[in-house]
Amino acid sequence: MADHLLEVRDLSVRFHTAAGAVDAVxxxxxxxxxxxTLAILGESGxxxxxxxxxxxxxxxIPPGEIVSGSILFEDRxxxxxxxxxxxxxxxxxxxxxxxxxxxxxxxxxxxxxxIMETMTAHGRSRDxxxxxxxxxxxxxxxxxxxxxxxxYPHQFSGGQRQRLMIAxxxxxxxxxxxxDEPTTALDVTVQAEVLxxxxxxxxxxxMGLLLxxxxxxxxxEIADRxxxxxxxxxxxEGTAHExxxxxxxxxxxxxxAAAPGKGDMRSGGSERPVLLEARNVSKTxxxxxxxxxxxxxxxxxxxxxVVGESGxxxxTLARxxxxxxxxTGGEAFWKGRNLFDMPSKELFGLRRQMxxxxxxxxxxxxxxxxxxxxxxxxxxxxxxLLPKPRWxxxxxxxxxxxxxxxxxxxxYPHQFSGGQRQRIAIARALALEPELIVCDEAVSALDVxxxxxxxxxxxxxxxxxxxxxxxxxxxxxxxxDFADDVIVMQRGHIVxxxxxxxxxxxxxxxxxxxxxxxxxxxxxxxxxxxRRQRLQAAV
Amino acid sequence: xxxxxxxxxxxxxxxSEPGAVMRLAKMLTRDRFALVAAIxxxxxxxxxxxxxxxxxxxxxxxxxxxxxxxxxxxxxxWLFVLGADALGRPLLARIxxxxxxxxxVAAGAVVFSMTVGATLGLIAGYAGKTISQxxxxxxxxxxxxxxxxxxxxxxxxxxPSVTNLIIVLAITRIxxxxxxxxxxxxxxxxxxxxxxxxxxxxxxxxxxxxHILPVVAPTLITIxxxxxxxxxxxxxxxxxxGIGIQPPDITWGLMVSxxxxxxxxxxxxxxxxxxxxxxxxxxxNLLSNWMRIALDPMQRWRLEGRTKSDKAGETSNG
Numbered sequence: 135m136a137d138h139l140l141e142v143r144d145l146s147v148r149f150h151t152a153a154g155a156v157d158a159v160x161x162x163x164x165x166x167x168x169x170x171t172l173a174i175l176g177e178s179g180x181x182x183x184x185x186x187x188x189x190x191x192x193x194x195i196p197p198g199e200i201v202s203g204s205i206l207f208e209d210r211x212x213x214x215x216x217x218x219x220x221x222x223x224x225x226x227x228x229x230x231x232x233x234x235x236x237x238x239x240x241x242x243x244x245x246x247x248x249i250m251e252t253m254t255a256h257g258r259s260r261d262x263x264x265x266x267x268x269x270x271x272x273x274x275x276x277x278x279x280x281x282x283x284x285x286y287p288h289q290f291s292g293g294q295r296q297r298l299m300i301a302x303x304x305x306x307x308x309x310x311x312x313x314d315e316p317t318t319a320l321d322v323t324v325q326a327e328v329l330x331x332x333x334x335x336x337x338x339x340x341m342g343l344l345l346x347x348x349x350x351x352x353x354x355e356i357a358d359r360x361x362x363x364x365x366x367x368x369x370x371e372g373t374a375h376e377x378x379x380x381x382x383x384x385x386x387x388x389x390x391a392a393a394p395g396k397g398d399m400r401s402g403g404s405e406r407p408v409l410l411e412a413r414n415v416s417k418t419x420x421x422x423x424x425x426x427x428x429x430x431x432x433x434x435x436x437x438x439x440v441v442g443e444s445g446x447x448x449x450t451l452a453r454x455x456x457x458x459x460x461x462t463g464g465e466a467f468w469k470g471r472n473l474f475d476m477p478s479k480e481l482f483g484l485r486r487q488m489x490x491x492x493x494x495x496x497x498x499x500x501x502x503x504x505x506x507x508x509x510x511x512x513x514x515x516x517x518x519l520l521p522k523p524r525w526x527x528x529x530x531x532x533x534x535x536x537x538x539x540x541x542x543x544x545x546y547p548h549q550f551s552g553g554q555r556q557r558i559a560i561a562r563a564l565a566l567e568p569e570l571i572v573c574d575e576a577v578s579a580l581d582v583x584x585x586x587x588x589x590x591x592x593x594x595x596x597x598x599x600x601x602x603x604x605x606x607x608x609x610x611x612x613x614x615d616f617a618d619d620v621i622v623m624q625r626g627h628i629v630x631x632x633x634x635x636x637x638x639x640x641x642x643x644x645x646x647x648x649x650x651x652x653x654x655x656x657x658x659x660x661x662x663x664x665r666r667q668r669l670q671a672a673v
Numbered sequence: 674x675x676x677x678x679x680x681x682x683x684x685x686x687x688x689s690e691p692g693a694v695m696r697l698a699k700m701l702t703r704d705r706f707a708l709v710a711a712i713x714x715x716x717x718x719x720x721x722x723x724x725x726x727x728x729x730x731x732x733x734x735x736x737x738x739x740x741x742x743x744x745x746x747x748x749x750x751w752l753f754v755l756g757a758d759a760l761g762r763p764l765l766a767r768i769x770x771x772x773x774x775x776x777x778v779a780a781g782a783v784v785f786s787m788t789v790g791a792t793l794g795l796i797a798g799y800a801g802k803t804i805s806q807x808x809x810x811x812x813x814x815x816x817x818x819x820x821x822x823x824x825x826x827x828x829x830x831x832x833p834s835v836t837n838l839i840i841v842l843a844i845t846r847i848x849x850x851x852x853x854x855x856x857x858x859x860x861x862x863x864x865x866x867x868x869x870x871x872x873x874x875x876x877x878x879x880x881x882x883x884h885i886l887p888v889v890a891p892t893l894i895t896i897x898x899x900x901x902x903x904x905x906x907x908x909x910x911x912x913x914x915g916i917g918i919q920p921p922d923i924t925w926g927l928m929v930s931x932x933x934x935x936x937x938x939x940x941x942x943x944x945x946x947x948x949x950x951x952x953x954x955x956x957x958n959l960l961s962n963w964m965r966i967a968l969d970p971m972q973r974w975r976l977e978g979r980t981k982s983d984k985a986g987e988t989s990n991g
Contacts, residue, residue, distance in 0.1 A: 485874030497865035502887045546970035
């Protein structure tokens with residue numbers, strides 16, 4: 135019976151929503167052993183987080199309902215014990231870290247106090263707790279631990295906050311650590327460090343690590359075994375190596391095939407006329423330099439990817455060129471005319487030639503407008519483009535073009551899934567028949583398989599309509615087989631630029647190399663090899 | 674927690690599209706409280722429109738033998754069912770007639786203050802720093818001045834008429850709308866869909882009226898309904914001070930204050946007009962609550978009946 139550290143058996147959870155009952159998970163069973171890392175892999179809505187929530191007693195009942203199943207931890211059924219017993223286990227024996235550490239740290243308390251609270255809540259003395267907190271903060275690699283304990287959460291970077299969360303979770307030496315998308319909100323280089331830290335800590339303490347993720351790369355890097363979930367059911371289970379190299383289920387195969395960065399790389403486009411040229415574009419906010427002397431040339435029909443981690447100035451570059459922000463220096467030429475000192479009337483005419491697709495379609499589509507209103511607004515603004523009687527027909531045409539159905543025009547954005555919403559945003563951008571579309575992290579918020587579909591759509595539009603793209607991303611593999619040229623940015627500067635082939639195969643700058651090395655390959659073997667090399671380099 | 678992930682992202686949609694009015698009517702029948710509230714308000718509006726013409730004489734006819742006649746006594750006829758006031762005038766008729774002035778003052782003041790406040794708020798939130806500062810300091814001046822004092826001064830200078838009363842009450846309420854609107858605009862203007870509209874080349878007017886105002890509107894309407902009650906009571910206190918509506922004109926507020934000295938001996942004098950005020954504001958609250966849901970595409974399904982066939986029209990993700 136007690137041969138596993140934790141065992142979930144036949145768990146079914148149902149949520150009673152206004153739209154009827156939804157089975158979040160159906161008959162899910164898995165187990166976790168001591169010192170093992172189990173990854174639950176799934177896309178959004180697959181129910182991957184639900185079993186972890188059940189373990190921690192975090193499911194709201196109602197609307198949730200546990201239909202069947204049991205969760206065994208030390209011969210006890212966690213679904214049968216009282217809330218008070220749960221409280222004794224949570225944080226002490228089983229603890230959890232979350233995706234967004236900022237929202238899980240209380241902004242009004244010092245972090246030292248918050249780490250100590252975990253321990254004092256479980257009956258440790260204050261002195262003991264303080265000593266342990268200092269030890270933990272030093273262990274998770276925060277510089278100057280004594281000072282760090284006295285700081286507030288906002289004074290740390292995202293990666294450091296996740297380290298603090300880990301310190302807090304490990305305060306009482308739990309047997310099980312549940313990590314729900316622990317690195318999704320972090321930059322690639324930081325992600326690699328946090329995963330490495332988790333791995334080290336696991337080796338030290340021998341705890342079981344349950345990792346919930348949507349990212350094959352994370353699985354490849356850290357997991358021993360993996361459980362693949364789709365639509366509330368486990369479709370496949372096995373070692374990370376087995377599942378990647380010999381997937382049994384069609385869904386797993388689809389997921390692995392959708393991982394970006396495996397196709398042929400593109401090149402060229404530079405023989406066509408220059409569409410947009412930026413010369414030494416700069417933007418400062420007070421004393422802070424967001425962008426300094428950025429220069430590039432974009433040719434008609436060409437795709438340039440701008441890649442960088444958060445705070446690298448890549449979005450500022452796009453926003454400055456589109457005149458959403460006033461530049462503080464430099465020039466940008468659209469077909470030879472300077473955008474930055476153009477009268478607003480002329481700029482209005484140019485607006486329709488350059489369009490933008492934003493990161494989060496939930497926010498970039500006005501929730502109170504129907505799809506028809508959203509798309510046709512472009513023609514209401516630029517009245518000479520299309521006579522009103524033709525709007526309906528053209529909206530339907532555009533919807534078909536982006537892979538939706540004509541009757542979707544009557545619906546509102548919230549009635550679509552994330553991927554469909556991004557298609558609407560693309561249709562809206564296409565409505566003005568632009569020559570340039572700026573995609574600001576346009577696929578970052580989407581699931582991998584949806585991401586692949588949207589990128590395929592953008593690629594098709596590029597080939598059919600000859601649209602040029604300025605494609606902003608934080609993730610290198612995504613742009614590998616989509617971009618002609620790649621610009622790598624760091625701290626407001628362009629570090630390196632060149633063709634995709636050159637950047638990916640022969641990166642010159644150390645930062646580009648670091649960025650490429652930090653990216654996680656979905657193949658566990660490749661990741662194991664990289665880990666070995668890293669260790670050697672460290673020695 | 675990532676619990677929300679498990680909820681369905683797309684809602685079922687109605688496939689048939691009846692007219693907008695029909696759809697609203699249907700949604701109204703789904704919310705029983707809102708339906709009753711709407712019916713009550715229609716009655717009040719009808720009273721306000723036709724009451725003075727039909728019952729104007731009855732409401733002013735004095736009958737000293739029937740002073741403070743108790744309610745539910747039918748021997749004097751149905752007009753006296755709610756009793757009579759200190760001069761023997763039937764309360765029912767007076768409430769019906771007073772509906773006109775009350776509604777005019779309250780609705781006038783609320784609409785006026787909401788329009789001015791929201792407009793200034795939109796400007797203050799959207800325009801540059803200087804204009805915003807000027808508008809906000811003006812609002813501070815109005816707010817720092819006790820509203821009743823302001824009303825007393827203005828109505829001492831100007832003759833107390835319905836129009837002047839509306840203007841005075843409206844001015845004192847402008848800052849509420851102004852500050853709320855500005856605060857919301859400051860947040861909404863940074864939202865992505867406003868940025869997206871800018872990229873398309875939308876003019877400022879379009880951004881303000883098409884994208885920002887519809888998001889602010891539900892908040893404004895909610896404040897307006899709450900304010901409706903406030904204005905009615907403010908009007909009654911002005912009437913009580915003798916600078917509001919002057920007898921023989923009547924409002925509900927004035928009736929409440931006229932009935933006040935008799936509270937211990939004849940409670941019905943103040944009770945019935947007070948009840949009218951309460952029911953009107955309650956109805957407005959219920960209706961505005963319904964309207965907030967009915968006008969929001971994301972919430973609307975709560976009021977739309979759904980059948981199995983609606984769900985069949987759903988599409989797959991991606």
